Amino acid sequence: MSASRLSRRRAITLAGAGVAGVAGVAAGAGALARGGAERASADQGAAAGAVPFHGEHQAGITTPAQDRLHFVAFDVVTKDRARLVELLGEWTAAAARMTAGKDAGVIGAVGGVPEAPPDDTGEALGLPPSQLTLTVGFGPTLFRDAQGRDRFGLAGRRPAALVDLPHFAGDALRPEISGGDLCVQACANDPQVAVHAIRNLARIGMGVVSVRWSQLGFGRTSSTSTGQATPRNLFGFKDGTANLKAEDGGLLREHLWVQPGDGPDWMTGGSYLVTRKIRMIVETWDRSSLVEQEQIVGRTKGSGAPLGKGDEFDEPDFAAKGDDGQPVIAATSHVRLAHPDANDGARLLRRGYNFVDGSDGLGRLDAGLFFIAYQRDPRKQFVPIQTRLARNDAMNEYLRHVSSGIFACPPGVRDGGDHWGRALFG
Amino acid sequence: MRTTRFLVLAAAGALATTGLAACGGQEKDAGTADGGPIAVKASDTACEVGRTELAAGQTVFEVTNSGAKVTEFYVYAAGDRVMGEVENIAPGLKRELRVELPAGTYETACKPGMSGKGIRGALKVSGTAATVAPDAALAEATASYQRYVASQTAALLTKTEEFVAAVKAGDVAKAKALYPVARTYWERIEPVAESFGDLDPKIDGREEVVEEGMEFTGFHRIEKDLWTTGDISADGPIADQLLTDVKAIVAKANAEKLTPLQLANGAKALLDEVASGKITGEEERYSHTDLWDFNANLEGSKAAIAALRPALEQRAPELVTQLDAEFANVETALGKHRDGDGWKLHTALSKAELKELSDSINALAEPISKVAAVVAR
Numbered sequence A: 001m002s003a004s005r006l007s008r009r010r011a012i013t014l015a016g017a018g019v020a021g022v023a024g025v026a027a028g029a030g031a032l033a034r035g036g037a038e039r040a041s042a043d044q045g046a047a048a049g050a051v052p053f054h055g056e057h058q059a060g061i062t063t064p065a066q067d068r069l070h071f072v073a074f075d076v077v078t079k080d081r082a083r084l085v086e087l088l089g090e091w092t093a094a095a096a097r098m099t100a101g102k103d104a105g106v107i108g109a110v111g112g113v114p115e116a117p118p119d120d121t122g123e124a125l126g127l128p129p130s131q132l133t134l135t136v137g138f139g140p141t142l143f144r145d146a147q148g149r150d151r152f153g154l155a156g157r158r159p160a161a162l163v164d165l166p167h168f169a170g171d172a173l174r175p176e177i178s179g180g181d182l183c184v185q186a187c188a189n190d191p192q193v194a195v196h197a198i199r200n201l202a203r204i205g206m207g208v209v210s211v212r213w214s215q216l217g218f219g220r221t222s223s224t225s226t227g228q229a230t231p232r233n234l235f236g237f238k239d240g241t242a243n244l245k246a247e248d249g250g251l252l253r254e255h256l257w258v259q260p261g262d263g264p265d266w267m268t269g270g271s272y273l274v275t276r277k278i279r280m281i282v283e284t285w286d287r288s289s290l291v292e293q294e295q296i297v298g299r300t301k302g303s304g305a306p307l308g309k310g311d312e313f314d315e316p317d318f319a320a321k322g323d324d325g326q327p328v329i330a331a332t333s334h335v336r337l338a339h340p341d342a343n344d345g346a347r348l349l350r351r352g353y354n355f356v357d358g359s360d361g362l363g364r365l366d367a368g369l370f371f372i373a374y375q376r377d378p379r380k381q382f383v384p385i386q387t388r389l390a391r392n393d394a395m396n397e398y399l400r401h402v403s404s405g406i407f408a409c410p411p412g413v414r415d416g417g418d419h420w421g422r423a424l425f426g
Numbered sequence B: 001m002r003t004t005r006f007l008v009l010a011a012a013g014a015l016a017t018t019g020l021a022a023c024g025g026q027e028k029d030a031g032t033a034d035g036g037p038i039a040v041k042a043s044d045t046a047c048e049v050g051r052t053e054l055a056a057g058q059t060v061f062e063v064t065n066s067g068a069k070v071t072e073f074y075v076y077a078a079g080d081r082v083m084g085e086v087e088n089i090a091p092g093l094k095r096e097l098r099v100e101l102p103a104g105t106y107e108t109a110c111k112p113g114m115s116g117k118g119i120r121g122a123l124k125v126s127g128t129a130a131t132v133a134p135d136a137a138l139a140e141a142t143a144s145y146q147r148y149v150a151s152q153t154a155a156l157l158t159k160t161e162e163f164v165a166a167v168k169a170g171d172v173a174k175a176k177a178l179y180p181v182a183r184t185y186w187e188r189i190e191p192v193a194e195s196f197g198d199l200d201p202k203i204d205g206r207e208e209v210v211e212e213g214m215e216f217t218g219f220h221r222i223e224k225d226l227w228t229t230g231d232i233s234a235d236g237p238i239a240d241q242l243l244t245d246v247k248a249i250v251a252k253a254n255a256e257k258l259t260p261l262q263l264a265n266g267a268k269a270l271l272d273e274v275a276s277g278k279i280t281g282e283e284e285r286y287s288h289t290d291l292w293d294f295n296a297n298l299e300g301s302k303a304a305i306a307a308l309r310p311a312l313e314q315r316a317p318e319l320v321t322q323l324d325a326e327f328a329n330v331e332t333a334l335g336k337h338r339d340g341d342g343w344k345l346h347t348a349l350s351k352a353e354l355k356e357l358s359d360s361i362n363a364l365a366e367p368i369s370k371v372a373a374v375v376a377r
């Protein structure tokens, strides 16, 4: 404690902040990275480095999927539109700092007066940026709440693509962990960095927003770049093989980013996010035979190749029949039903995470996949795909969808003068 | 009851008692600046104050309770800063409040049933009183909060006596009714009480904090017996011990002089009490009277902030505005759960209702956590 305060003091002196009290401290501390940021690339490689916060699109979508997730949905509790906009500005500033590996506030975790609570909670001191990305989204209830009220004069700006998701067959959704007026997806390669970011945003938001639900994910279940190895989900299968990837150029314009003319201008360059917390009944899955598991997925468990093919990235052949005259890739297999061929060409950028929330009191792991998908228009992508999966996917026997969310994620924050929601509230 | 003690009070050299003590008592001789005492006729529905325009200086109010409910009488400055108060005026009783009022506008309030905002009236004081200098404003904060502690501890003692008597008489119904009332006065000044390390767990310790070799005593022990078995026949010695401990803590609390910084931290600590123990229903796990404690913690926090108000208004007026708004917000949220003169049981609230309360407390506690640094500068 005394050591860190000492080094902070020294740092302030070096940065040239003099005796001017809080303001001086702020200027000094604000200019400093949290520590470790400079060393990051040399010591720990790119996984520890920083992802640029500003840009045309929000980071955290095509950014190569980081290992850890903390996702949070908020309800807005204030009625005061100006306070909400002010918060979005404060959040943006804090997000820009934290993604660069700095403290959440300008004073910092240890730089302030001893009587004041620090404006950063401190658990990320000394940790590198860890490729933290913070991605914001706006839920349908921000535009018109459950009682039909237009609290912030935004009803007219709701994009038609931001639909209320229909009830899908088998849905067992818990309202208290579904939906939300706002969401923030924090992804990082260090879980402490992701949790730190959400915790500080929640704290800054007190009185304006309230945490509705939040979810931790401990391992990515998708790759979003051809440079990444395909990870595995908790069914033990490679996940992300046929995903949309950052390198897909034209496909991203077609399937991921909202294009001019799609809807209201404030969403151009943004993307729609659907989250589904999907509980996996791993105990019964683990008792099913390898051949059943592979038939359900439509790919082999080892290499991840489509059934009947040899390499992970081979195209599946849905027409192929086995000696018994049955399709090699079963009619009820997940990849057949989810494949663009079955869905008018529709594709998703999947970015989910494995979760284990302890156990459920019945001796079973409370485990599953926190499904995250980005897309240009959920009406043409997630909704038809999930409708098909919910009806026919053989995997459903081992799945329960327990939470659901849909959010409009605006385009990127351009520069220091821009902030989250500026165009929406503008 | 918390395990960390934020208030490290210097036990020595704290004997300055204010000459402005409320709760009618020793100094019968002093008159009112503007003539004789002002009669206040308090009933369950009215609060008639004899004169409402006075001259600056010392004023004596004589409050007579003709109602059927126990009442309280307050003189408030802006932001409900308590200038003086008398607690626990039983039906038929007459109590005295002496208070020094500089020129300004105030409000009087009777609180039949000891709850709510009370029956308010305007009070105007004129004359020459210099505006308070910044440091004097802080010094006044200490004195003002001492008046509050004095009034609360007096009522705590009386109500604990009544509670103890009911327990010893084996009157379960009466003891149950008095339990949350006595605890109200405790909860309002909890941070002060908690600073006396060894006494706090004896008076307010919950079962799980009782360590090896220590007996489970105090309010919560009796609470458990009252609400689980209903058998308090063996609780006489525990009740006696409770009263002894409360007497000891009252004496100590009145001998303490809290610094403005301790007040600021105390205001925050009270809300932390709410956020950690009352929202969850942990504090009153048998009686489920957590909302009584919630309200008392809130009032206590507000009283501490009110004592600091003149200093805060000079140093951080925007913070004062924010605190006023957030206090009002919590009061509205909590007010929905009133039940007569008391409060609904914790178990009667839905999860969504508890979340609303939790959000409003967090919204208030964040700006309150900034007060200490303002006071310290």
Ligand code: HEM
Pocket (backbone or CB within 6 Å): A233, A235, A237, A238, A239, A240, A241, A242, A243, A276, A278, A280, A297, A299, A334, A335, A338, A339, A340, A347, A348, A368, A369, A371, A382, A385, A386, A389, A399
């Ligand atoms: C816990 C639930 C789920 C599991 C375990 C799971 C697993 C898999 C696996 C192993 C693959 C093959 C590898 C790959 O191409 O990534 C896959 C592909 C896919 N999944 Fe899922 N998935 C789940 C839920 C969903 C949901 C809810 C959707 C969308 C509504 C979805 C859409 C897709 C799509 C579009 C593909 C690619 C199909 C292709 O083009 O070949 N999945 N999934």
